[in-house]
Every structure is written in C-alpha cells, then in structure tokens.
Amino acid sequence: MRSDRPPGRRPGTARALAAVLLAVLLTALLPGAPPAAGASGSGAGSSGAGTGGGSWSVRPAGAADRAAFVMDCAPGTAVKDAVRVSNLSGAPLSFQVYGSDAYNTPRDGALAYRQAGEAQTGLGSWLALGTNALVIPPGRAADIPFTLNVPADATPGSHVGGVVALNNAVEQAGQAAGVDVGIQRAIAVRIQLTVEGPLTPGLAVRSVTVRHRPEGAPFAGARATLTYTVVNTGNAALRPTVSPRVRGLFGLRRSAFADRTLPLLLPGQSADVSADWPDAPGVDYLTASVRVRAPGLPATTAQSGRLAVSWPTLGVVAGLLGSLAVLLGRLRRTRSGATSRAGARS
Template identity: 75%
Template sequence: MTPSRSRRPPGRAPRTARSTAAALLAVLLTVLSAGSTPASVSSTPAAAERVAAGGAGGGTSSWSVRPAGPADRTAFVMDSTPGVVVRDAVRVSNLSEAPISFQVYGSDAYNTPRDGALAYRQAGEAQTGLGGWLTLRTNALVIPPRRAADIPFTLSVPADAAPGSHVGGIVALNNAVEQAGEASGVDVGIQRAIAVRIQLTVAGPFTPGLAVRSVRVRHHAAGTPFGGARATLTYTVVNTGNAALRPTVSPDVRGLFGWRHKHFPDRTLPLLLPGQKADITADWPDAPGLDYLTASVHVTAPGLPGTSTESSRVVVSWPTIGAVAGVLAVLAVALDRLRRRRPGGTRCIAGGKS
C-alpha cells in the first residue's frame, strides 16, 4: 500500500543526555521539516529538543531527512487497515562537504507533559507503538559528501491495531559528537538528529475528543498595600479520543460581577496524540489584588465541537486588606468623636426645684 501525500510538516524529537566514565554526553534530537518554521522547545527530564526548519547542523555536519520521492512530501501520511504491510522509503541527504555516519531507527512519538510538544523516543527505549512496527533495510550507514541515500522500510500494521491515529517517526542520528564546552567540571558533547514524522490512520470507528481539566488560577499578591498582583493560569488539555488533533484554546478570566479581567490570546497547541495531554501555563502580570475570579478555558479543533471548563476562587491581598481595615478603624474612631461633640447632644442637668 502506498501512503498518501504529506499534508503536515514533521514534528520534533527529544534531546537526551547520558553519562560516560570521562564525560557527559548530551544528545540533541532536532526534528526538521523543509519549509516549516521553528517550533517551541519541549523537554525530557534530562534535556530538551528544538524543532527547526530545513536541515540540521551547519558547516561540516549538515543534513536532512524526508520521505523519498516527490519534493512536496514532507511527512508520511498513511491510511491502512489492520494486518496490512505498508512499504515506502526515507531519504537521508548529506548536505555537507564531509562524510557523515548515521544511526537510523523507527521511533514512537509522544507529547511531553509541559506544553504538549511532540517528541520521539530514543533508540535505546522500548518502541511499543508505531516505532516498533517499522523495519528499515539498514540501521547504519555512511553517506558521502553532497550525496543522498534512500532507505526502504516496511510498516507492519498489527492485526489487532486499534482504529484511529498512530504517530511515530524515522530518526537519523549523527554518530559524531560535537564538543560543547564544560559544565560542572565535566566535558559536554552534543549529538544531533533529525526525524521525519509518520502519521498512520487505521480504519475503524473514528471518535475524536478533547477535554480541559485542572483549570486553576495561582495568585501571588504584592507585598505592599494596593500593589499590583501577579497570577498564573494553569490547565490541562487531554486528547480523549482516538484521533490526533491540533487543539486551539481560548482562556478567559472574569471578576465577581462578570467583568472581564483578562482574555489570553487564542493558542493552537502542537499535534496532540490520542491519550496524551498538554499542561499549559499562562502568565498574568497585572492581576487584581482582591476579587472573586472565574477562569474559563474553551478548547476546540477542526471538525470538533468546542468544550469548556471553568473554576472559581477568591483572591486576596492581605497587605491591602490590612491597610483598608486600618483606614476604616481610624474613620470609625473619628466619626465617634465627632458624634459626641455635636451641639444638641445629650446633657445631664443637676439641681433642685426652681
């Protein structure tokens, strides 16, 4: 079966770090797509990865990875039924003036919890999804300068594959280690990699779904009376269906009487895979010091009805409340003294009969 033409640029892959006896090796996995713009940073516990446009590296170590065949294919987008074997090829191009040695492997895609960035598993990790269904004709090769190699591969869809979206990629890791200086007394090296995304849709019931959970306003009052407060809005977007989606979120915060305090700009998240989530944090530097706030987050995706979740809380600035209480106390004392001194107040008259 031949996959359909690409409709989206590839995603991204994670940078990882490992220790050796003499040095710390930070592995930077950079996912690239021709003609796309740089995407945001995602992270793993060890390190981070960045998605950029074009090829990776520069000077003597520049290369690219994309589907073999027509130039307009920037990702593999496939449709299949369970039990089918799909055949295609990936092209790895050496754009530099020196030979490059590569490790090439299939990888599962996943969303990093923070911001939902699309990432790929390392070669040494267990590939339990689409990455494990891939078999490349070779996993190691050296490409001469200014040359390209097409690597055929098969994608064996299991007979019991769940219907819906399955996303992974083919990663080309440069075996060369670039020295990146020293950190904490340890020499640091970087390896770079590029991945091209594979998005497979397995035939069957298609049930897209999104949900917003854990909406919360975290309030940080100023340390001085009537000072400006800071706040952060946090929430989690979850893909509850079996289709990969690009959600768009629209957060909003209103006060006690429905007054809109803050409307955060609409934000389109990275491709969110089935069962995956994205934890989002939005800064609010000019939050009110005292109010009853209701935060609402609306999420939608193309072809999917929107859904919203909200939560409410009282926000308090204790320095402001203390200052107001002090002013009220002074006013109360002043009014009481004024009342006692008014003419015509109650008088006590002493003496006998006239």
C-alpha cells in the same frame, strides 16, 4: 459671636477626614484598567522534515512537497515507503536510523520521539528499515526504504511515530561541573497512520488553576499564572485550539489571553499549559475558564475560581476601615450632642 460647638469638636474636619479615607478606600478597591492581552509561547512540535544545523537533512523520499508520511490503511496491511537523508556538508557523515514511537511531552504537549535505547511499543515497533546505519559522502543523499507492518489487531484511529536519523558526531557544548558536555543531533520524520475503523475524537480540559503571587507593597498589583491540562480523550490525533480567560468579581477585571493552537495531541496524551497575567489585581475573586476546540468537534469549557488575597493590602484596608469607623462614631456623637443642647435651649 456665640457658638454651640463644644471646645475641641470640629465636625467639619471629621467629615473631611472621613471623606478622604472613604475615597482612598474606594480607590484601593475599585478596578484599574484591564491588562493587555498576552499569550505565552507554545511548545514546538515536530514539523516532519528538518535540517541538522544546516549540515544535513531528513525528509520523505520522492515528491519534494512531502513534509511527513500520512497514511490510511486497514489492520494487517504492509505499507512500503522510503526516507531520504542528505549530507549537505563538505565531510562524510555517519548516521544511526531507527523507527520510533511519538509522544507528547507533559509541558505544552510538544511532539517528541523515543530514543533508540528505549522500548518502542507502538508504531515504532511496526517499522522495518532497509538499514539502521549508513555513512553518506559529502554532497550526497541516501534513500532508506522501510516497511510499515500494521498488526492485524491494531486499534482504529491515529497511530503516530517516525523514522529518526541520529548523527553519530558528538558536538561539544561546553562544560558542566568541570566535565565536557557533548550533544548529538537527531531529526525525525513523522509518520501519521490512521487505521480503518470507528473514529471517536474527543477533547477535555482539566485542572484549571490560578496561582496568585501578590507584591509585598500595599495596593500593589500581582502576578498570576493560569494553568490547565488539555487531554485527548478520543482515538484521533488533533490540534486543539485553546481560549483561556480570567475575570475578576462582577467581571470588572478581565485578562484576555491570546488563543493558541497546541501541537498535534495524540490519543490518550495530554498537555500541561500555562499562561502568565503579569498585571493581575492584588485583591479580587478570580474566575478562570478555558475553552478548547478542534475541527469537527464541539467546544468544551472548564473553569474554576479562587480568592486572590494580598495581606499587606488587606492590612491597610482594615486600618482604613477602622479609622473610618472611629471618625464616623465621633461625628455621630457630635451631632447627637448638638441635637441635645438645641432641645434643652428650646
């Protein structure tokens, strides 16, 4: 049987290898199943009343259902109330009590209070306590009266601080570098004051960024972290709810993080938030968006994009493309030669 194929030329084999390389290439580049929704934990905010390891507690005096002091008044007003410190243990406890400014910690915006030795420039400086030190017998409680003197030039909107009770007892917490480490526990009862005047609530999202960390193996996945900053741009304290999302090119890959509500965000304060995507693609163009909203406010959204690159994966893909180009070139030359020989015979 005569064959027109030149020795060593097997176009069928070349076609098969080209098809295999093309299939591998497409498998590497096409998206897999979308990752499961995930949420990173939110920072813990102050809840108002609380207990110190079960041995003592602090809460507003009077009605048992009050967890915090919530006040509305005009500038120049003096408001009187009291905080109750209870000794739930079987031994006397000694406390230092003081007024404090509240602020949001940079990470996750947790509500925190300034220490006694720090300068109090806001609501903490407006508080006058009936006493700053007390010893409470076991099983007893003490009500500490205070007066909140709102300055005549206080700006309208939210002002947040608290009454802090610091247990003078030092608890041993182990050693660090050969030195004994002790801790003191403190509880703050929140005071949330709204000064009369125009309220202009506002929220913004800034610095939306995707950090991409690919695995070292080709075609392996990656870990990505979405970071962003939520800013309270108005004069009212708000609890923002954020909806972060990341999607790949043409929306083929999506990560839907769970919505989360941030701690109480004070005017002029911000919260740096992050969310992990453990099953991110090794190679893709990722677009991240964060939508933030709060009751009574229209939602606002910010987004950014970046090219996610895995160099091992790109190296293998480049090799596959090069091999595919060589095979296709050989196949083209084989077909061209066969056509020429067929024309010469005719």
